[in-house]
Amino acid sequence: MLNVQNLTKRIENEPVLQNISFSIGEGSIVGLIGRNGVGKTTLLRSLVGILDLDEGEVLFEGKNIALYPEVKMAMVYVPDSSSTFNGYSVKELVALYESIYSDFDTEYFYQLLDRFTLPNRKVRTFSRGMKALLFIILAISTRARLIILDEPTNGLDAIVKRQILQFLLEEVSESQLSLLISSHHLDELEKIADTIIMLKEGKVESVVSMDEARLHYKKMQVVFKEGGLPQEFISHSNIEVLSQIGRVHTILIKGNTEGIVEQLTAYQPLLIEELPMSLEDMFVSALGGDDIV
Numbered sequence: 001m002l003n004v005q006n007l008t009k010r011i012e013n014e015p016v017l018q019n020i021s022f023s024i025g026e027g028s029i030v031g032l033i034g035r036n037g038v039g040k041t042t043l044l045r046s047l048v049g050i051l052d053l054d055e056g057e058v059l060f061e062g063k064n065i066a067l068y069p070e071v072k073m074a075m076v077y078v079p080d081s082s083s084t085f086n087g088y089s090v091k092e093l094v095a096l097y098e099s100i101y102s103d104f105d106t107e108y109f110y111q112l113l114d115r116f117t118l119p120n121r122k123v124r125t126f127s128r129g130m131k132a133l134l135f136i137i138l139a140i141s142t143r144a145r146l147i148i149l150d151e152p153t154n155g156l157d158a159i160v161k162r163q164i165l166q167f168l169l170e171e172v173s174e175s176q177l178s179l180l181i182s183s184h185h186l187d188e189l190e191k192i193a194d195t196i197i198m199l200k201e202g203k204v205e206s207v208v209s210m211d212e213a214r215l216h217y218k219k220m221q222v223v224f225k226e227g228g229l230p231q232e233f234i235s236h237s238n239i240e241v242l243s244q245i246g247r248v249h250t251i252l253i254k255g256n257t258e259g260i261v262e263q264l265t266a267y268q269p270l271l272i273e274e275l276p277m278s279l280e281d282m283f284v285s286a287l288g289g290d291d292i293v
């Protein structure tokens with residue numbers, strides 16, 4: 001559906017994004033992660049044409065968005081703070097969206113407004129959570145095929161977060177809608193994303209499907225009689241020691257996980273137990289340090 005090819009973006013002559021390539025398929029939920037300032041927002045804004053590219057192309061269903069601006073109607077961007085619309089009422093926002101998006105579904109919008117018990121009044125009077133929900137509802141009502149969300153759950157309480165994520169999941173499962181979500185909340189992304197794109201130093205560090213990642217990583221807790229982790233595992237390139245408390249080592253195994261577990265077991269540890277693994281574990285390990293959020 002969306003193909004990004006060798007996208008490069010410079011700001012004030014500094015390369016912020018370099019040679020970014022990835023694609024997003026129909027009905028998929030893609031998480032975009034990386035450290036503060038790595039260029040996530042710049043990338044999202046470049047994808048929808050708010051920023052011009054210096055090099056590369058963004059193709060939506062094979063059509064370059066710079067040459068066919070009408071395909072942008074099928075993509076909607078939800079920025080992380082929508083304070084610019086504070087002066088609008090809900091009704092005025094609806095009129096604005098109707099004028100921009102020819103397929104805007106006004107009836108569905110008001111149904112959703114009702115469902116989430118949002119008031120029909122000036123946006124200025126909305127709390128942060130209400131505003132976040134409102135702009136997601138507006139985006140969904142455009143009937144766009146790709147929704148690009150920048151930090152959609154930033155600063156929201158646990159209940160609103162859950163409401164938003166649940167709602168987005170419902171929408172994806174009911175249609176062939178795709179989502180690209182930038183977030184520092186890896187725990188949330190892990191619950192909904194099927195693919196994760198990680199940016200590092202302005203480049204794509206990795207594009208990993210969550211299923212694949214789960215197959216290739218294992219988190220284990222091990223305790224050995226002699227106390228320490230045997231030397232061959234300390235220097236093993238496929239083992240990362242995540243923590244050590246006394247004799248208890250928590251390790252992350254990459255690659256041939258079964259083979260390494262067998263080798264560990266051969267040392268007859270006092271305890272060897274698999275732990276649930278998080279997206280954060282995987283990517284902290286992939287970056288070789290606490291380099292992720």
Ligand SMILES: Nc1ncnc2c1ncn2[C@@H]1O[C@H](COP(=O)(O)OP(=O)(O)OP(=O)(O)O)[C@@H](O)[C@H]1O
Pocket residue numbers: 011012016034035036037038039040041042043
């Ligand atoms: N208008 C601008 N003028 C100058 N530099 C900018 C501008 N916009 C972005 N940058 C720079 O581009 C880089 C990427 O910024 P961007 O906001 O895309 O990062 P981000 O990954 O979204 O960060 P965060 O996670 O903190 O939201 C940063 O170094 C930032 O300082």
